[in-house]
Amino acid sequence: MEGYKKIIKKLLFFNEPKKMERFVLKETSSKENRTEDSAENNAEKDKQYRARRRKEPGGIRKIDRGTDESSKKEKEIQKEDENKRKDSEVSVYLSHNLTSMKRLYNIPMNGDVVIREFDIILKDRAVGAFIIFFDGMTDRKVINNNILQPLMMLSSLEIKKAEEDIAEYIKKQILPHNQMKEFTSYRKIMDEVNFGGCAIFVDGIAKAFTGDVKGWEHRGVERPNTELVIRGPQEGFTETIRTNTALIRKRLKDEDLICQNFEIGERSNTPCSMMYIKDIANESLVEEVAKRLKSLKVDYLSDSGELEQFIEDSSFLPAPQIIATERPDRVATALTEGRVAVIMHGSPFVLIMPITAEDMVKSPEDNYVRFPYGNLFRLIRYFGIALSLLLPGLYIAITNYHQEMIPTDLLFSIEAAREMVPFPSVIEILIMEIAFELIREAGIRIPGPIGPTLGIIGALILGQAAVAANIVSPVLIIIVAVTGIGSFAAPNFSLAFSFRILRFAFIIIGAMAGFLGITTGLFIYGMWLVSAKSFGVPFLVPFGPKTANAFTDSILRAPIWKQERRPDYLNPKDDRRQAPISRGWMDNGSKGEDEDEQ
Incomplete structure (x- = not known):
């Protein structure tokens, strides 16, 4: 009964809720928010700080945090001590190694780190050991069957000498695992554990295995999503670095194919691999790519798109200077030409460098079909790219400044369609271009099969409603639709992005100065491209500057049997990719005919 009375009182009488204390994030000390102290106060604080500091075993300083907990100097000391712990050597005492690994991995706070202690049974004694690994990043069956089971159950040899014999015996006779390494530094051991490995510490041995x-769970090899072809390989890269390198090596069975490993990110330690063919790629190019990768000072990298922005020559050039592809066949072809590829763990896109403007317009399918078909595809592609870049600007320039270029009947129909439209043509086309970009972006972001449906229905409904409401003219709907279709003809999505940005610039300068403005814009953009470089290679070669041996596969490609040399602007060590007469059957046939005639 009392319970019901309390409920009725709560319903009938209003009690003002207690005010909750707001959470305030404590400020960290920085140059901007820290008050400037006098020199005397700073000196006094330094003395107090040194007095509070004491030494730990092993030379590691422990910080006794007092009132000045957020001091920058304390943070520097703490970071220095943490680096000392990581760089310290493995001890012969198992208890010290166990304590160090628990401190470095913040155990038991870190819940996914597994430490398994066990004994290695020898004939004369039991030797203590432990293994450490991350749960979810390792294969438990491999650990149990190839590491723990042999160490715990199969060790039965009498060791007569000292610790080195135990280490050699464990490595050569007990552990059957095929990829075992030895390290004496905690930092090297942690790098292996962080990348899905395990570390084994044994009592009395001053190193770890x-x-x-x-x-870990990963996506399998599937079809590439951004570079689909009708004829050609249907395999695409995944997010696993070793799967990607294997896909390339499966196509290039060359012992001179080098895979040089790097780790990028001071905290993430993201594995990267630089691949090139040693007897083809120019050494200065390889050294330049390696220098840029090694010189990066960043905490974390999550995708090759971020890496591309760090190592590209110019961040403000609209056109990309590095190709990002998810096709192993395209990477293999680039490597045979003398280029360099960079593969990053966690990204299905591989970076190819250096590149030129004509490389951005090529499709992998161009080489897989007969050269008349490939040239037709390229011409259509060039036409679509020109439409996506210049068509809206040309429409504005012609209708505003150069009406004499339009046939009279067509001019009357355009003006009749625009008679009820209240906006100038430039505002009209900007509205439709922005609406088209919104529909395209929304169609990409909406998951599942709804995206393409929304794009089609949204464009139809919006276009029909805009024309019915006399907001835009029907001719402008055609212009925007053709422009959008032409933008999809670009085989590289980064190149399509650059044209989407430049299209608005040409619309504005076309509205300001007509053909003169568009011509000036093309001239400025051309000069910008001429001055640009991609890893030392001019962006507009083989046209500016003009080079030899590159016109067999530039704007239009020659038959595959005529492409005898590699692009000379890459300065490869071996500039010939096939013999002068690559079709040996024709050479033999001609000799046979000559003999018959004689």
């Missing part, structure tokens, strides 16, 4: 036991 690491094994490659990766077993």
Whole structure:
């Protein structure tokens, strides 16, 4: 009964809720928000700080946090001590190694780190050991069957000498795992564990064994989503670096194919691989790419798109200076030409460098079909790119400044359609271009099959409603639709992005100065491209500057048997990719005919 009375009182009488304390994030010390102290106060604080600081075993300083907890100097000391712990050597005492690994991995706060302690049974004694790995990143069956089971159950040899014999015995006779390494530094051991490995520490041995036991969930090899072809390989890269390098090596069975490993990111330690063919790629190009990768000072990288922005020559050039592709066949072709590829763990896109403007317009399918078909595809592609870049600007320039270029009947129909439209043509086309970009972006972001449906229905409904409401003219709907279709003809999505940006610039300068403005814009953009370089290669070669041996596969390509040399602007070590007479059957046939005639 009392319970019901309390409920009725709560319903009938209003009690003002207690005010909750607001959470305030404490400010960290920085140059902007820290008050300037006098020199005397700073000196006094330094003395107090040094007095509070004491030494730990092993030379690691422990910070006794007092009132000045957010001091910048304390943070620097703490970071220095943490680096000392990571760079310190493995101890012969198992208890010290266990304590160090728990401190470095913040155990038990870190819940996904597994430490398994066990004994290695020898004939004369039991030797303590432990293994450490990340749950979810490793294959438990490999750890149990190839590491723990042999160490715990199969060790039965009498060791007569000292610790080195135990280490050699464990490495050569007990552990059957095929990828075992030895390290004496905690930092090297942690790098292996962080990348899906395990570390084994044994009592009395001043080093640790690491094994490659990766077993995380990953996506399988599927069709590439952004570079679909009708004829050609249907495999695409994944987010796993070793799968991607294997896909390339499966196509290039060359012992001179080099895969040089890097780690980028001071915190993420993201694995990257630079691939090139040693006896083809120019050494200065390889050294330049390696220098840019090694010189990066960044905490974390999550995708090759971020890496591309760090190593490209110019961040403000609209056109991309590096090709990002998810096709292994395209990477293999680029490597055989003398280029360099960079593969990043966690990204299905591989970076190819250096590139030129004509490389951005090529499609992998061009080489897989007969050269008349490939040239037709390229001409259509060039036409579509020109429409996507210049058609709206040309429409504005002609209708505003150069009406004499339009046939009279067509001019009357355009003006009749625009008679009820209240906006100038430039505002009209900007409205439709922005609406088209919104529909395209929304169609990409909406998951599942709704996206393409929304794009089609949205464009139809919006276009019909805009024409019925006399907001835009029907001719402008055609212009915007043709422009959008032409933008999809660009085989590289980064190049399509650059044209989408430049299209608005040409619309504005076309409205301001007509053909003169568009011509000036093309001239400025051309000069910008001429001055640009991609890893030392001019962006507009083989046209500016003109080079030899490159016109067999530039705007139009020659038959595949005529493409005898590699692009000379790459300065490869071996400039010939096939013999002068690559079709040997024709050479033999001609000899036979000559002999018959004689």
